[in-house]
């Protein structure tokens with residue numbers, strides 16, 4: 001079954017509202033980029049909101065915010081709200097993406113080019 | 120609640136990133152419907168491409184923090200993306216969109232922090248790219264143009280394409296076959312070289328000393 005068959009939370013505003021407790025995710029997006037890497041720092045607990053538990057379960061190894069959104073089938077803005085909760089409780093680590101400079105760092109570009117050569 | 124934590128299946132096997140991954144960067148593939156964005160993402164990605172979604176307000180609607188609840192005109196936009204491990208620490212994400220170009224620029228944070236963009240064009244339908252190119256220029260997002268080679272596509276000399284797209288002389292234009300990993304890789308490489316030239320202090324005639 002594909003993601004589309006299962007239906008994304010985005011199709012159901014009421015469900016999303018419950019999951020995020022009404023938060024839009026716009027504030028949280030300043031902390032989390034689409035490619036911020038997230039890693040669990042604790043195990044899920046039975047009393048946890050299921051979405052929080054799911055994030056802790058799948059982020060045993062690093063995953064980008066975009067991947068968390070894809071696996072949970074929730075919009076990015078809802079995922080950033082959930083991640084902000086977990087970060088506040090120190091249940092996850094957020095590995096920030098590269099600083100938002102106007103132009104990327106030369107050493108970074110060299111590293112990317114070197115990596116692409118192996119593809 | 121219809122959501123069960125246990126039903127969420129995370130990455131398996133080769134889709135897992137090593138614990139050493141500490142930094143990620145992104146590039147965005149933009150272009151009109153059917154130009155091959157999804158194909159290109161799939162060609163270069165080392166994981167089966169994934170889809171992420173965002174809900175966004177219509178163009179022109181106010182986007183402030185308290186407006187979330189009473190938004191009446193919101194649209195869901197999907198985006199597929201792939202991943203390339205650059206090193207043990209560094210990961211490159213490649214995002215492509217399924218049409219609906221007028222929404223890309225509403226997607227909070229899609230272009231912010233991106234290294235750059237690839238404008239994928241089909242030479243049979245260049246006009247769909249004008250709007251995208253204009254918006255990237257307005258936002259100051261560096262980009263290269265990749266002409267996807269469909270069998271029926273007329274092959275234009277690069278300078279003809281440049282004139283047709285009204286591109287400045289420094290913007291690289293490359294031909295590609297979105298179905299080929301090597302060709303897709305070369306497109307990304309062209310973008311990185313261009314970014315390198317933009318970032319490197321002049322003169323750009325010598326390559327950096329290898330380390």
Ligand SMILES: Nc1nc2c(ncn2[C@@H]2O[C@H](COP(=O)(O)OP(=O)(O)O)[C@@H](O)[C@H]2O)c(=O)[nH]1
Nearest residue numbers: 152153154155156157158268269270296297298
């Ligand atoms: N011949 C040829 N077909 C292609 C190429 N790239 C994409 N296609 C086909 O064009 C169609 C649209 O491609 P798709 O990646 O879905 O376009 P998107 O809408 O930009 O994501 C698909 O049927 C692809 O198989 C190419 O380089 N050569």
Ligand SMILES: [Mg+2]
Nearest residue numbers: 156157216217
């Ligand atoms: Mg597509």
